[in-house]
Amino acid sequence: MGKRILITGGSGFIGSRLVSAWRLVGHDISVLTRQPGKVRQRWPGITAVDDFNELEGRFDWVVNLAGEGIADQRWSEERKAILRASRIALTEDLVAWAKRTHQHFEVVVSGSAIGYYGGKHGKAGEVWLDEQSDNGRDFAARLCRDWELAAQPLTAYCKRLVIARTGVVLGAEGGMMKRLWLPFRMGMGGQIGDGSQYLAWIHIDDYCRAIHGLLDGQLPLSGVVNMTAPEPVTNTDFTHSLAAALGRLALLPMPTPMVKLLFGEMSTLLLDGQRVAPVVLKQAGFEWQFRQIDSALGNLALERQHEAHAA
Template sequence: MTEISPRKVLITGGTGLIGTRLAEMLIDSGYEVALLSREPAKSSHFRSFRWDPRAGTIDDAAILYADYIVNLAGASVSDGKWTDERKRDIMSSRLGGLALLHRELSNPRHHVQAFISASAIGVYGDTGDKLLTEETPPGLPTHDFLADVAHQWELAAAPIAQLGIRTVVPRIGIVLSTEGGALPQIARPVKLGAGAALGSGKQYMSWIHLDDICRLFIAMLEGAAWEGTYNAVAPNPVTNEAFTKELAEVLHRPLILPKVPAFGLKLAMGEMSEIVLASQRVSAAKVLAQGFRFEYPELRGALEALYGGE
């Protein structure tokens, strides 16, 4: 009997928060995993191939390895203030990688069956309490850097879909993990007894547990029906005030302080305050209709899973 070799997934941005956990879960599900990295030595836990999107160079064997590609590459939007140089890096690190992948995938020698290219719910802009679906048009990029980044990111993935490769674009919400991302930064003042809602506290936060986003990505790889754009968020978004209260209860800490005023956040963070002050109430209906079931559909359960031992 011939052995069926494991399906192979190539991940760009594989050393980030999502990529690290996704690689572990793929291995547990019987896949082989390799990373596409600018510094392969850092990611020696997995097989890795070198690429440099700025220089337009990539290991010839990388694309030929893959049955599936998950593209998470892009400079973090939450590391450091948004100087003009930082903003250029955030944008170019996303677009350059996709241009390089498109160039390589245009060569018919590969056997890539599906391509997942990350986007973010920032694409919708700051929209108050309006319920946002995949049909909602992008926010106005002239007024909103995050909306512009996510919109350009999606446009740069479109040529890969035009090659006839099944392409899925998950618009990722606030990923909850104790290992990185927004949650440890939100939790730090709460743990010190100095937690408070940010700005008005009425802005909506559309979140997803790290394990659920990785399970969703695996479903998108495996199911031929997944194609196009999906909101990658749990079904129950909450306001910032409700989020902060739930977190304080799970951490057994009081909330004593009044709200942190928006002008104070803008002074401290500059334009980057958009990340915590923008309101996005995002629908998960399309993902649910596709048959996906969340392990953590409610915020309380997600936070207890992450902080239950504290």
């Protein structure tokens, strides 16, 4: 029997993958989006709205992923306000709507990110971080903390609330990889800074499988869940793996001073990684299809190649 699902951020890189999968199994899907017309055009029959007040009836599952891309622009004060509003204010609106309409969801999965833990831990960022690790102090850490706090009142309106602290999601057609294919294919890729910073990543297929499991009860979890693969890698290792997957060399590193000059405060996202362990997913018995970066990037490179030939 299909579920009534509400997703915020349903037209983005991850959300669109989830919506497409849900449609195949007959779920009744509503998408909160700034562009409802485009969503309806892409997926005929989908309910798409730009205001919670346009939604009708009760929902079984909620996936709250909406948020402006944190790495899309430099962090001016105006941009920081947009990043906060698109996550925190929207989540507060979700809570208010759930209260007003007397919702009682089976499960809510609300977004966060591994940026919660802040920048480097240890001399070279080698310290392992899990769901019990402390909150960091930089802008991204405070943003994630406040986003999570905004979602906490949803516990009054659902049986289970999951806070998905998401790592870097790797997919062929979106996210970080969308920016890397061309420079690496042209042999212009390279490590960032000294390359020692860790990248806590997850293949989009594994991410979506984990979300499905959290919703349908195969992973009957609540609370914070690190959504990453079990084997994070340094930036140097990632660079070599991506170059190898494309059969190219990576010859153009980006020194730390250049990163700071180009990206300002946002450079912390590139220079200060997190070595994150998905302890809760492991304990729940989740099985990753892509545990190692070589297999993940090899798979995505093939997928990218097939899509290019089909186009």
